[in-house]
Amino acid sequence: MSLREDPLNIIVTGVGGQGNILASLIIASTAVQDGVSVSVGETYGASQRGGAVMSHIRLFEKRQYGPLIPEGKAHIILGFEPVECLRTIGGFGNQGTKVIVNPRPIYSVDVLSGEAKYPSIDEVLNAIKELADNVYVVQAVKLALEAEDAILQNIVMIGCLIGSEFTPLKNETARGVIKEIFLSKSERYLAAFELGAKEIKKTKPL
Amino acid sequence: MSNISIDEPRKKLLLMGNEAIARGALEAGVNFCTGYPGNPASEILGTLAKVAEKFEMYVEWSVNEIVALEAAGAATAAGLRALTAMKNLGANVCADFLMTVNLSGTKGGFVLVTGDDPLAHSTTTELDTRNYARLADIPLLEPATIQEAKDMTRYAFELSEELGLLCMLRTVTRLSHSRGVVTLGPIPSKKRLAEFSSQDLWTSGSSSITCMLHSVLHEKMKNVQTKFEESEFNQYVGKQDAEFLIVTSGTGWLYSLEAINLLRLQDDVGILKLGTTWPLPEKLLASYLKYTREVLFVEEIDPFLEQNVKMTAAELQAEGIGPIKFYGQKSNHVRGEFGAGTGEINVNTVVKALMEIRKIEYLPRRSEYSEKVQKIISSYTPPRSMSFCAGCPHRASFWGIKKAIKWYGQDVIVTGDIGCYSLGLLPTGFSVEKTLHCMGAGLGTANGFGNLKKFGLDKPVIAVSGDSTFYHACIPALINAKWNQANILYVVLDNNTTAMTGHQPHPGSGVNALGSPSPRISIEDICKSIGLEVRVQDPFDLEYAVQNIYQMLQTEGIKVLIFRHDCPLTEAQRREKKPVIYVDQDKCIGEKCGCVRFCNRVFKCPGITWDYTKGKAKIDELICTGCRLCADLCPEGAIKVEETV
Numbered sequence A: 001m002s003l004r005e006d007p008l009n010i011i012v013t014g015v016g017g018q019g020n021i022l023a024s025l026i027i028a029s030t031a032v033q034d035g036v037s038v039s040v041g042e043t044y045g046a047s048q049r050g051g052a053v054m055s056h057i058r059l060f061e062k063r064q065y066g067p068l069i070p071e072g073k074a075h076i077i078l079g080f081e082p083v084e085c086l087r088t089i090g091g092f093g094n095q096g097t098k099v100i101v102n103p104r105p106i107y108s109v110d111v112l113s114g115e116a117k118y119p120s121i122d123e124v125l126n127a128i129k130e131l132a133d134n135v136y137v138v139q140a141v142k143l144a145l146e147a148e149d150a151i152l153q154n155i156v157m158i159g160c161l162i163g164s165e166f167t168p169l170k171n172e173t174a175r176g177v178i179k180e181i182f183l184s185k186s187e188r189y190l191a192a193f194e195l196g197a198k199e200i201k202k203t204k205p206l
Numbered sequence B: 001m002s003n004i005s006i007d008e009p010r011k012k013l014l015l016m017g018n019e020a021i022a023r024g025a026l027e028a029g030v031n032f033c034t035g036y037p038g039n040p041a042s043e044i045l046g047t048l049a050k051v052a053e054k055f056e057m058y059v060e061w062s063v064n065e066i067v068a069l070e071a072a073g074a075a076t077a078a079g080l081r082a083l084t085a086m087k088n089l090g091a092n093v094c095a096d097f098l099m100t101v102n103l104s105g106t107k108g109g110f111v112l113v114t115g116d117d118p119l120a121h122s123t124t125t126e127l128d129t130r131n132y133a134r135l136a137d138i139p140l141l142e143p144a145t146i147q148e149a150k151d152m153t154r155y156a157f158e159l160s161e162e163l164g165l166l167c168m169l170r171t172v173t174r175l176s177h178s179r180g181v182v183t184l185g186p187i188p189s190k191k192r193l194a195e196f197s198s199q200d201l202w203t204s205g206s207s208s209i210t211c212m213l214h215s216v217l218h219e220k221m222k223n224v225q226t227k228f229e230e231s232e233f234n235q236y237v238g239k240q241d242a243e244f245l246i247v248t249s250g251t252g253w254l255y256s257l258e259a260i261n262l263l264r265l266q267d268d269v270g271i272l273k274l275g276t277t278w279p280l281p282e283k284l285l286a287s288y289l290k291y292t293r294e295v296l297f298v299e300e301i302d303p304f305l306e307q308n309v310k311m312t313a314a315e316l317q318a319e320g321i322g323p324i325k326f327y328g329q330k331s332n333h334v335r336g337e338f339g340a341g342t343g344e345i346n347v348n349t350v351v352k353a354l355m356e357i358r359k360i361e362y363l364p365r366r367s368e369y370s371e372k373v374q375k376i377i378s379s380y381t382p383p384r385s386m387s388f389c390a391g392c393p394h395r396a397s398f399w400g401i402k403k404a405i406k407w408y409g410q411d412v413i414v415t416g417d418i419g420c421y422s423l424g425l426l427p428t429g430f431s432v433e434k435t436l437h438c439m440g441a442g443l444g445t446a447n448g449f450g451n452l453k454k455f456g457l458d459k460p461v462i463a464v465s466g467d468s469t470f471y472h473a474c475i476p477a478l479i480n481a482k483w484n485q486a487n488i489l490y491v492v493l494d495n496n497t498t499a500m501t502g503h504q505p506h507p508g509s510g511v512n513a514l515g516s517p518s519p520r521i522s523i524e525d526i527c528k529s530i531g532l533e534v535r536v537q538d539p540f541d542l543e544y545a546v547q548n549i550y551q552m553l554q555t556e557g558i559k560v561l562i563f564r565h566d567c568p569l570t571e572a573q574r575r576e577k578k579p580v581i582y583v584d585q586d587k588c589i590g591e592k593c594g595c596v597r598f599c600n601r602v603f604k605c606p607g608i609t610w611d612y613t614k615g616k617a618k619i620d621e622l623i624c625t626g627c628r629l630c631a632d633l634c635p636e637g638a639i640k641v642e643e644t645v
Helices: A019-031 A082-092 A121-131 A140-146 A148-165 A171-202 B017-027 B042-050 B065-077 B088-095 B095-104 B131-134 B146-163 B207-229 B253-264 B282-289 B304-319 B346-357 B366-381 B393-408 B419-427 B441-449 B467-481 B523-529 B542-553 B568-574 B598-601 B630-634
Strands: A009-016 A038-042 A052-060 A076-079 A098-101 A134-137 B011-015 B032-035 B059-060 B080-085 B110-116 B167-172 B179-183 B235-237 B243-247 B269-273 B277-279 B296-297 B326-328 B411-413 B461-466 B488-494 B533-537 B558-564 B579-582 B608-611 B616-620 B637-641
Touching: A009 A019, A009 A082, A019 A038, A019 A052, A019 A148, A019 A171, A019 B011, A019 B179, A038 B637, A052 A082, A076 A082, A082 A098, A082 A121, A082 B366, A098 A148, A098 B568, A121 A134, A121 B059, A140 A148, A140 A171, B011 B017, B011 B146, B017 B042, B017 B110, B017 B146, B017 B167, B017 B179, B032 B042, B032 B065, B032 B146, B032 B616, B042 B059, B059 B065, B065 B080, B065 B088, B065 B095, B065 B110, B080 B088, B088 B095, B088 B110, B095 B131, B095 B207, B095 B523, B110 B146, B131 B167, B131 B277, B131 B304, B146 B179, B207 B282, B243 B253, B243 B282, B243 B304, B253 B269, B253 B296, B253 B346, B269 B282, B269 B326, B277 B304, B282 B304, B282 B393, B296 B304, B296 B346, B304 B326, B366 B533, B393 B488, B393 B542, B393 B558, B411 B441, B411 B542, B419 B461, B441 B461, B441 B467, B441 B488, B461 B467, B467 B488, B467 B523, B467 B558, B488 B542, B523 B558, B533 B542, B542 B558, B542 B630, B598 B608, B630 B637
Parallel strands: A009 A076, A076 A098, A098 A134, B032 B059, B032 B080, B080 B110, B110 B167, B243 B269, B243 B296, B296 B326, B411 B461, B461 B488, B488 B558, B533 B558
Antiparallel strands: A009 A052, A038 A052, A038 B179, B011 B179, B235 B269, B579 B616, B579 B637, B608 B616
């Protein structure tokens, strides 16, 4: 396998409890099995749920890289939550960044308590579009419910990433990793993965 | 998740930094492992516990860090190989033993792993534990990559055993909680037997014996230094006679490499990465410093290399090396968001330092893009403050404390402690806690606040701690409070686990590190044995919870109230189905709620969200854990519970 960009910088961003770290582990394991080296940095602070969680995944072949992507150097952002996706592209995006985003909001306590305002989803998506090359909006929670559990939205999003072909990672390898991790339960995970992989192919960028 | 027990040398495996350290210990044939949970080091022992039976190891979660280090020390005195892992502040807890076992020495290899936390992601301090290696005069290794985390751990055992001296490995959050590809080595199959008889002596002595052992320690460290001069963990990149040198360790290595590539300085700047940072390899340093006119230090937290290398450079002046201009934290070139010596460093930190020193221009993004970012981000990204999980019993406990204090009608001082419930300082815990320091300091400081009556401070004191913290550090403070008659209501938030660090068991859990049944040590029995009044209450029975606090605030002396309810995250793992909570939107009166949208604005559970189209509350089914507390609290009775069997 050869990387068009070396390092290829991917960020998975969302909120605690969305399965962000498991998603980054699946993506990184897929890369390793496809023969690429990886470095993964995870930022989750205190372990309480509901805080912002971000994983940096760096794929490389020529030389080693640290776990943190420098400012403005993300090639791909996988956003599990719209505002977190926007916050991340603000720090790490550039005019060439590709974004796949799940538009379902998770309101922070600051928003719910009325101390801060959550913008409309259209405002958030337009703002992301302003800062990205291409933005693909995928209703990951709705698709996850088709695979019987909303919690599988992270697997749907991985399906989108692999199906998008923004990375050289192979569909079969990712499926193999999912089987290794979930063993006898892997059927519904694979179903969620395929829903994502198919959905992204018919999704037009904003 | 990674299977660290695979015995396939040369296989490449994706490992977390802490897993790599655990794997390194396995490759060194470790026999005895101890520790106390604390981020970012928690997963080291957790990983070893999972494979303990397979490799016939002994693995324990100890009650605290000093017991952990002492127990492991004994195993090494009996000839076994032992590892103890802890977070930064844990090094203080075990420091007494550390400052004596350096003299008494070891027979089997003995490795202390400390996890520092630059930016205090999950700690209350940015302590740099490398200073302990210098203080105790023991060898210090600092891995810079996940591969090194494994390889250095294995080497640390060999070095320790060869010298008969405890060896320290310092990791940081960004290494412990990162993942990378590691090439595995073999796992030895030879087993060891422990030996210690009445003929053996293991002591740091006293008077002349101590001084003699101290001198032996210095000799051992000279020997270590000779080995470190040749260590493969020290690497150099760049032309041999670079006039500009970066001296770095740990995470600074890969950041520095990437920074000089981004700035295209590869031909001008040399990078010396030190993996063995105490004692310093002075001859190796001299071999590069002799060409150098400028040195930039890149390291995380304290200027440890910066100060020690400067001392070496001062000695080298007599040999005609220098003068050298130094840059780093003291010159304020290497600084995080909050200034030099604080926060995390990253590629940008090194880039900025080099831009300032070498007066070069570099824009990570086009300036019009950066301007757009500034405009957009401030308008559309509301903050996301930390909050207790949905269904967290601490939310109920702090609500109860807040309510009882209101009933009491006077000011009450609430001292806090370390755990998830540290968030009692924040709005999610209704800002009830007013102090926060280290393990046990809630009850310790309450011993002071509760004894200030004669100085005119006559306020009731509530000290809060968790269950794991109770065993770790609160028992001496509890005895002190009884003995010296302090006035304290001590509230133990018992969720039956060490939740914050990943749900490790503790002495009250009834299981040990391996998950095997073990004696359950009761908090209430300990308190009663000291002669204290103890009450136990489920905080979700809010009315009784408030009444208990209110009543116990009326009496003098030290009293204990245990709020007991399992952590919802462990509860969820056991439960097949959760109760479905829903909002009857016909009953919810939205913004007209007399309690100003009590559920959102006051109670602030992230499981209760807002339906902006209808202007009513609704439950976020992805987040709600079904704890029912909001159903009890909604003033309109609009939140309902649908039982599922």
